[in-house]
Amino acid sequence: MIQTIAFYLFAVLVIASAVMVIMSRNPVHSVLWLILAFFNAAGLMVLVGAEFIAMLLVIVYVGAVAVLFLFVVMMLDIDFAELRAGFIKNFPLGIAIAAILLAELVLGIGAYRVGAIELGTPDGTSAPLLDxxxxxxxxxxxxxxxxxxxxxxxxxxxxxxxxxxxxxxxxGPADARGQQDIAKQNRRRPEEATVMKQPGIGKGVEL
Amino acid sequence: MTEFFQSLGMNYEFAWFTATIAGVLLIALPLMLAVAMIIYVDRKVWAAINLRRGPNVVGPFGLLQSFADGLKVFLQETIIPSAANKGIFILAPIVTFTVALAAWAVIPFDAGVVLANINVGLLYILAISSLSVYGVVMSGWASNSKYPFFSAMRAAAQMISYEVSIGFILVCIVLFAGTFNLTGIVLGQEAFGLGLINAYVVHPLIFPIWVMFFISCLAETQRVPFDLTEAESELVAGYQTEYSSMSFALFWLGEYANILLMCSLNTLLFFGGWLPPLNIDLIPWFDIPGIIWFLLKTFFFFFMFSWVMATVPRYRYDQLMRLGWKVFLPLSLFFIVVISGYLMATGHFGGAA
The missing domain is CATH 1.10.287 (Helix Hairpins)
Structure with a gap:
């Protein structure tokens, strides 16, 4: 019962957020929806008992890849009018790719319905892993x-x-690349960096 | 707890569901109380090291200071800047707070006292702590203001960098324990040191990686020396600059819940969790409940966090990155190789066939 509810919850959220990834106008929102989709996909994997893959999905994709995505997208300066103009131009190509993906899905599911491919028998090296x-x-x-x-x-x-x-x-040499010599910085003592001066009144300091 | 609810006449699934919610509340509510008190401790320790008094007005010894602060922010007006991205602006503190609480699901407070005793507990902790960067990044971007944005950029880079070295350090511990399960890791530490000391950290190969882990924890939770994301002298208050009222308080609570989580991880992974320090019945300390040991050790690490905060000056950002990528990453990789070699040589790879 709870498994069924959880499955439909995660599944609906994955699909909805995947739709929102391509529907939202703001690219940052797109990335955030993508993260939600990843997260719910991880939830689905936990449901089927693949908790290791689920955790890896969250650590690698949500924790690292999507952060870098977000990092880049946040710093973009986006011209929305240009984006929408590009939509009309790229529409036929997009439809073609979508059709290919749909055909692959239909073919894949159809083939799966017919029966699994015989991949040969295991050579006995792998022990039963079920337990x-x-x-x-x-x-x-x-x-x-x-x-x-x-x-x-x-x-x-x-x-x-x-x-x-x-x-x-x-x-190029270290200095030319704008890099710092950390060891040199750490070696510096107060005596080299600061000077005690006792300026007389009205005379100023000569460095 | 499921059995208890079943005895009240519920069917198994419903009883399990109720027991889980009760367990969540049993962890989350004391945790909130602990966060309130730990903020007080933090300020007191900081004040004592600075030769100040710290909070001492509200309640006896100022004990109720955090609650007074909480009441104050609760009564404040929530201000949303007109240029802010409203939805994400409101979502960001919620994400921070939720993620900080979610990680506690797999923390064992005592033998068997854990909400979810899952196989991949340590990976879950890693996954959740990698999520905590989103609260900061979202708030920084949604504020639509320059200092929060700089802070978000810094936070994203900093947390990703240190997550890498934390991951490698955790691999070393997993190699020793032979399991990702936190309860298993604690049990693996029983009588580890010379059959006497219940802690991994006494091993000469583990002590250095514990030092790295502690420093990485400071960086991961953005505590002082590494609090570049909220450096007052550079970024006003960092990502929380535009926040007020409860949304600000949620950041505050989430941050301290994360710090407590890191302290408890230090306890669980390196200092024997709920086990007493020595495995001999010298004084009758096996009678002391394990949760007391766990809380004492966690508190000790929190004291170290406060101590560091009061004594160490802030890092420069490029040095922070250098420390993460050029020092900790190679060192932790090196230790993985050394520790694997050591375990192969001594032949006590626990559990793995």
Missing amino acids: RSNIESIGALLYRDYIFLFEAAGIILLVAMVGAIVLTHRK
Whole structure:
């Protein structure tokens, strides 16, 4: 009973906030609706017993990705008239993409209704995971059965990160980049920074 | 508690529902009281270190000061700036406050005294604490005013940065405990140090990461040395500049509830939660209820937070970022490697097959 109510609550909220993401005029509102959609999707995942994925969804998408989204969108200076002009121009393209997505959904659900694809039988290396918690079964899959694929994905991400840093790195001496030498700042003693002066009356200070 | 409501003649689902709501109230209401008193403690400690008296007028020893303040903000007018984005402006303090309360659902106060004893308790805490940035960012943007906006920018960057290192530090603890469940983590600390001390922190590999965790907690809750988001000398009052009345009070309560949460996390993860400090029956302290130990330890950490606030000058923003990304992040990664290696070598990976 409560599960049913919770499911419909989360499902309705996901769909409603997803609609509001594209309907709201203010981009910041869009991002906030998107966050609500993420959050309710996490709720749905908790309902089906995938609590680990749900928490990861909240931590990664809501906690990090959406904050950066919000960060960028908040600093945009948006011309709303221009946005609306773009709507008419991009309308046919948008309709085409929407149609493709709809076709994929229909095809996917239709195929699923027919029956699951036979992916071959497991080779016996993975122990039955039903009696374990989410984290343990995902850990066993990622770090035992699919360790090489997982590590390869990690290396690809690492290379992408290094690439981004290399592309945006500005060369030059430390001072020219406007960076500070923290060690130098920490080494500074009061004797080097401040001077005690006893100026005579009406004479001023010579530095 | 579900059984109790079932004994009153409710069916299981309804009894569970009622028991959960009762549990929520049992946690949230004392928490609000604790926040009111902890604000008083904060001001008293701060005053004592500054050789002042602190609040001493309202009630005996000024104990009712927080309630007087609460009554005052309750009677004030809620002002919404005309240029503000009204909906988000009102929503922001509510988000801050709700999120600060929500994290308490998985905190075990004693053996079995926890609202939701879920497997992924620690991840839940991480998820909820990553949400707390939204209250600040939303209020800063919706105020449509420059200082709150700067504050929101600072808060977003600061909290994301320190969340990363907190995450890695928590991984170290999870490696030791072999579980994400907070009750399991506390139970793993029983007789941990030489079969005598009920705390992870006595381990020479864990003590440094506890120090990092404590500093990251200060940054995550935006306490002094790292309160760049509400630096009076730079940003007036930061993101709460435009707020008044109850909306302001909600920020205040949420902030202190978050600080208490971080203190209790220090207790649970590093100092043995509700277990007494030593695992020997030297004096009859096994008879003292676990919740007393938990509250005492949490209070001790809050005292340390206040102590830091009264003694340390504020960081510069670029140094804050440097500390997070260039010091804590590499160090915590390094400790993950070292601790995994140590656990592999000594062969006590608990639980994992």
